[in-house]
Amino acid sequence: MLKSETTLFRKLTGAKLFWPLLALALLLLFNLVFTKGFFHVEIRGGHLYGSLVDVLNRAAPLMLISIGLTLVIATSGIDISVGAVVAISGALVATLIGGTLVLKDGVQTYVTLVPMSVAIVAAILVSGLAGLWNGLLVSRVGMQPIVATLILIVAGRGVAQLITSGQIITIYYKPYFFVGNGFLLGIPFSLYIVLAVLLFTLLVTRRTALGLFIESIGINPRASRMTGINAKNLLLLVYTFCAMCAGIAGLIVCSNVKSADGNNAGLFFELDAILAVVLGGTPMTGGKFYLVGSIVGALIIQTLTTTIYSIGVPPEITLVVKAVVVFLVMMFQSETFRKAVFGRSGKQVA
Amino acid sequence: MESEALPILEMKGISIEFPGVKALQRVDFRMFPGEVHALMGQNGAGKSTLIKALTGVNPLDAGTITLMGQGIVPGSPLEAQQLGISTVYQEVNLCPNLTVAENIYIGRQPMRFGRIDWKKLNGDAKAALAKLNIDIDVTQPLATYSVAIQQMVAIARALDVSAKVLILDEPTSSLDENEVALLFAVLRRLRAEGLAILFVTHFLDQTYQLSDRITVLRNGELVGEFKVAELPKLALIEKMIGKEVDLNTGQKVAAAGAGAAGPACFEADDVARKGAMLPFGLKIRAGEILGLAGLLGSGRTETARLLFGADKADQGVMKINGSKVSLNSPRIAIRHGIGFCPEDRKTDGIIGELTVRENIILALQANRGAFRRLSGKRQEEIADRYIRMLDIKTSGPEQAAGKLSGGNQQKVILARWLATDPRFLILDEPTRGIDVGAKAEIMDLVQSLAKDGMALLFISSELEEVVRCCSRVAVLRDRVKIAELDGAAVDEHTILQTIAKG
Numbered sequence: 001m002l003k004s005e006t007t008l009f010r011k012l013t014g015a016k017l018f019w020p021l022l023a024l025a026l027l028l029l030f031n032l033v034f035t036k037g038f039f040h041v042e043i044r045g046g047h048l049y050g051s052l053v054d055v056l057n058r059a060a061p062l063m064l065i066s067i068g069l070t071l072v073i074a075t076s077g078i079d080i081s082v083g084a085v086v087a088i089s090g091a092l093v094a095t096l097i098g099g100t101l102v103l104k105d106g107v108q109t110y111v112t113l114v115p116m117s118v119a120i121v122a123a124i125l126v127s128g129l130a131g132l133w134n135g136l137l138v139s140r141v142g143m144q145p146i147v148a149t150l151i152l153i154v155a156g157r158g159v160a161q162l163i164t165s166g167q168i169i170t171i172y173y174k175p176y177f178f179v180g181n182g183f184l185l186g187i188p189f190s191l192y193i194v195l196a197v198l199l200f201t202l203l204v205t206r207r208t209a210l211g212l213f214i215e216s217i218g219i220n221p222r223a224s225r226m227t228g229i230n231a232k233n234l235l236l237l238v239y240t241f242c243a244m245c246a247g248i249a250g251l252i253v254c255s256n257v258k259s260a261d262g263n264n265a266g267l268f269f270e271l272d273a274i275l276a277v278v279l280g281g282t283p284m285t286g287g288k289f290y291l292v293g294s295i296v297g298a299l300i301i302q303t304l305t306t307t308i309y310s311i312g313v314p315p316e317i318t319l320v321v322k323a324v325v326v327f328l329v330m331m332f333q334s335e336t337f338r339k340a341v342f343g344r345s346g347k348q349v350a
Numbered sequence: 351m352e353s354e355a356l357p358i359l360e361m362k363g364i365s366i367e368f369p370g371v372k373a374l375q376r377v378d379f380r381m382f383p384g385e386v387h388a389l390m391g392q393n394g395a396g397k398s399t400l401i402k403a404l405t406g407v408n409p410l411d412a413g414t415i416t417l418m419g420q421g422i423v424p425g426s427p428l429e430a431q432q433l434g435i436s437t438v439y440q441e442v443n444l445c446p447n448l449t450v451a452e453n454i455y456i457g458r459q460p461m462r463f464g465r466i467d468w469k470k471l472n473g474d475a476k477a478a479l480a481k482l483n484i485d486i487d488v489t490q491p492l493a494t495y496s497v498a499i500q501q502m503v504a505i506a507r508a509l510d511v512s513a514k515v516l517i518l519d520e521p522t523s524s525l526d527e528n529e530v531a532l533l534f535a536v537l538r539r540l541r542a543e544g545l546a547i548l549f550v551t552h553f554l555d556q557t558y559q560l561s562d563r564i565t566v567l568r569n570g571e572l573v574g575e576f577k578v579a580e581l582p583k584l585a586l587i588e589k590m591i592g593k594e595v596d597l598n599t600g601q602k603v604a605a606a607g608a609g610a611a612g613p614a615c616f617e618a619d620d621v622a623r624k625g626a627m628l629p630f631g632l633k634i635r636a637g638e639i640l641g642l643a644g645l646l647g648s649g650r651t652e653t654a655r656l657l658f659g660a661d662k663a664d665q666g667v668m669k670i671n672g673s674k675v676s677l678n679s680p681r682i683a684i685r686h687g688i689g690f691c692p693e694d695r696k697t698d699g700i701i702g703e704l705t706v707r708e709n710i711i712l713a714l715q716a717n718r719g720a721f722r723r724l725s726g727k728r729q730e731e732i733a734d735r736y737i738r739m740l741d742i743k744t745s746g747p748e749q750a751a752g753k754l755s756g757g758n759q760q761k762v763i764l765a766r767w768l769a770t771d772p773r774f775l776i777l778d779e780p781t782r783g784i785d786v787g788a789k790a791e792i793m794d795l796v797q798s799l800a801k802d803g804m805a806l807l808f809i810s811s812e813l814e815e816v817v818r819c820c821s822r823v824a825v826l827r828d829r830v831k832i833a834e835l836d837g838a839a840v841d842e843h844t845i846l847q848t849i850a851k852g
Contacts, residue, residue: 212715229716
């Protein structure tokens with residue numbers, strides 16, 4: 001009896017998702033005690049309202065980027081240009097939709113330069129192009145991923161400025177607001193986007209052999225080449241996909257704030273996204289990856305951010321508090337650390 | 351007199367468990383000063399685990415270690431080294447991009463005025479290598495030297511510490527005969543100086559050349575400790591594999607048959623690559639095993655890599671079943687039905703964190719393409735079949751392949767290629783670092799594959815194996831194919847003569 005419980009416990013703590021989920025649960029528990037009304041959800045105008053819904057909605061761009069970045073990190077690469085791609089995507093969609101307020105007889109009419117669907121598709125495709133560029137540098141030129149994507153960090157914001165002619169474009173076209181602020185069946189529309197991208201990615205990586213190949217080249221690229229895996233094209237695909245995820249995130253961000261700011265949209269997103277992926281259990285050295293883990297990681301970060309604001313931590317030290325929590329979660333995820341703290345008791349029992 | 355001396359090192363009742371595997375069970379082991387002690391056993395017998403226990407890599411689940419009468423609990427290789435237990439591992443563990451001298455003194459550089467004393471460092475390194483009779487430029491990066499030299503550097507590094515116990519895990523697996531002789535001369539001198547040397551090798555002859563005492567392990571248990579003089583070779587093999595052996599098994603299976611007629615399955619004509627191989631030609635028929643013999647550095651591996659497209663040939667023509675193919679990458683070679691078990695399984699073969707199942711199906715899946723995924727059930731079937739067929743010792747198909755012993759990893763890679771059902775399979779040192787029992791198994795397998803119509807290229811530095819397996823042998827020297835022997839000419843003596851004479 002005792003033995004089976006112990007093995008169940010070990011199985012549980014050994015599972016990759018256990019620690020990020022525990023961290024998330026503890027954060028929520030903290031809020032249950034210290035943040036008034038955190039769990040209060042009400043239906044207002046047919047929509048769900050409340051802190052929890054807000055956390056989910058705000059985490060959407062981060063979750064999307066984390067999905068793409070998970071695959072890049074699994075190949076033992078990194079893409080630090082995702083924030084810049086968010087800016088490019090936002091700038092493009094805003095420019096194509098157009099930033100002028102059109103009044104007819106004193107009433108706003110909704111017009112766009114090009115149809116909204118075309119603008120959205122174009123933004124995602126151009127984001128993909130940016131990723132293709134990253135992928136070419138990494139796989140064909142043989143550049144180190146951090147250097148290759150550093151180029152786009154610098155250039156990307158410039159490109160975004162170029163698209164908007166250095167202006168912050170405000171969108172007045174109301175239908176577009178739905179992407180980031182709309183509700184469908186009472187739930188924020190952005191969550192449907194996240195779910196769709198997550199399911200698509202899970203399907204494509206696990207129902208085909210792409211996931212296995214990605215892990216394989218992340219663990220041992222030389223040996224993978226010897227088995228006939230086409231690492232070059234795979235890298236191209238993964239970097240392109242990652243940038244497209246960032247592009248979709250850019251659409252949501254742009255819709256959220258109803259404007260495109262080439263300088264500040266998606267600023268430092270790459271850091272949060274890397275953090276989310278690592279919190280989710282995918283190692284920076286590449287190999288086995290955990291998409292759902294990354295989603296949980298993104299939720300941890302967003303919950304943490306919201307918590308810090310709602311319990312009234314002085315803004316000057318919010319980053320420090322965030323860092324401490326992230327540090328603790330990371331430490332507990334490390335088997336070496338757990339062993340050092342709790343000893344090897346688990347092993348002796350088994 | 352030796353038997354009266356007190357052991358310098360004693361390990362008693364050592365037990366180590368890994369999840370699902372009892373790696374060592376109550377093993378006793380001792381070493382005497384001024385003796386070479388050979389540790390023998392098949393793959394997975396627990397040799398590496400015992401060494402790792404001694405060097406603090408694996409913590410003990412039970413047992414004690416006593417060094418010079420003092421109980422010790424080495425917690426890391428560094429601690430073990432400070433206690434006087436130095437190790438040279440099977441796979442060279444150095445930094446290829448640092449210089450030879452830096453590799454020897456990394457972590458204990460001579461300092462002067464708070465900075466590294468480069469002059470002394472390089473001078474000392476040169477002296478340390480001179481002890482091994484090696485004279486090279488120690489300021490060059492390690493990677494510019496052959497594996498054999500790198501091995502010597504690793505030994506020099508271990509020797510330089512004031513070691514009481516020196517552990518050599520497969521030190522000779524990549525050395526040619528002259529280098530082995532050189533190494534043994536050094537080891538004998540060190541033995542005379544009173545060093546206790548633990549020697550792990552799969553070469554039986556070398557065990558008998560050098561050792562004073564032999565400890566045999568089997569399946570993680572101690573079989574016994576013997577004086578070399580009291581343990582004839584045959585008895586040793588029996589103790590290692592736990593059954594009586596007929597030395598004639600795996601004898602050349604009617605080499606004459608060997609599809610002597612018939613068209614070539616694989617053909618290379620005038621193929622060459624700068625810095626790797628001068629122009630050479632090879633012809634291998636279906637059902638034939640062609641041997642590739644030559645000393646270290648003669649171009650064996652280079653040839654194999656060219657035929658597999660791992661390195662691109664500068665010139666020449668390759669044909670499969672008579673039609674010309676351009677093998678520009680392994681992927682193309684695999685598509686044409688070629689398989690390649692590489693020599694260096696750690697860097698070119700095994701994908702450590704993937705499971706045994708994933709490692710086995712990987713090449714087959716890559717050849718099918720990502721979108722024609724083998725179903726989970728099909729993957730399990732394939733994995734189970736080869737685990738059984740090759741007798742891979744694993745706790746299951748979902749075990750991480752990197753956790754297996756070297757020989758079992760080799761079998762996993764072999765399984766990976768067999769799963770692709772190749773018509774031409776290149777085996778580069780398939781028996782390297784593998785024990786006697788598994789060696790015989792693999793050679794039997796090679797022969798049965800040929801009988802079923804596969805064409806094989808068999809590369810081994812052990813001539814005995816080449817002779818036993820192959821009906822025809824191409825002999826290489828200094829990156830030139832110098833001869834092709836067949837029929838009665840295929841014997842060790844003739845091959846060696848050919849290499850010597852050219």
